[in-house]
Amino acid sequence: MKQNGWLNNLSQTLFSHVIKLKKQKAIQVALPSIYIGTWRFTDELSKRKHSLEITPDLHILIDHRELAGQVQILTEKELVFLDGYGYQLRVDAVDGQPISVYDEADNRVYELEHT
Numbered sequence: 119m120k121q122n123g124w125l126n127n128l129s130q131t132l133f134s135h136v137i138k139l140k141k142q143k144a145i146q147v148a149l150p151s152i153y154i155g156t157w158r159f160t161d162e163l164s165k166r167k168h169s170l171e172i173t174p175d176l177h178i179l180i181d182h183r184e185l186a187g188q189v190q191i192l193t194e195k196e197l198v199f200l201d202g203y204g205y206q207l208r209v210d211a212v213d214g215q216p217i218s219v220y221d222e223a224d225n226r227v228y229e230l231e232h233t
Contacts, residue, residue, distance in 0.1 A: 150176055152214050153197045159219060159228035170209075170219055170230065172197070178207065 156171045171179040176192075178185045178199050186202035197209040197216075205223040209216050209230075220227045 149192055149194060150174070152194065152211055153192075153209060153216055155216075156233045157216060157219075157230040158233055159230050161228070168228075169233070172209070172216075 153172045153176070154174050156169060158167055158169055160167050168181050169179075171182070173179070176189045176197075178187070185199070185207070187200050187207075189197060190200045190206070191198035194214070195211055197211070199207040199209075201207060201223075203223070205221070207222070208220040210218045210220070215232070216230050218227050218229050
């Protein structure tokens with residue numbers, strides 16, 4: 119009888135770990151989809167409108183031109199892209215929606231509008 123209790127506990131522990139891993143994997147798979155899409159933002163100094171596109175493979179395009187670099191951080195709150203010049207481009211998200219982009223090169227934050 120004691121072995122059945124031990125086996126039952128082991129089975130429940132393993133089952134709970136498998137469920138946790140599946141949930142973590144589902145979150146990781148869903149995470150990039152938060153950022154995939156096209157947004158507009160306006161440079162208030164020049165009054166120019168720009169587009170920001172993030173592709174399914176997490177390439178970043180500004181005004182239809184792909185930026186050289188790579189994603190450094192990807193969480194439910196931010197995507198941080200390090201460009202070819204060593205500057206960060208950070209997309210901030212709230213409730214699963216990107217809301218702003220910070221451009222370290224300009225030291226400015228731009229509000230995003232989904233297109």
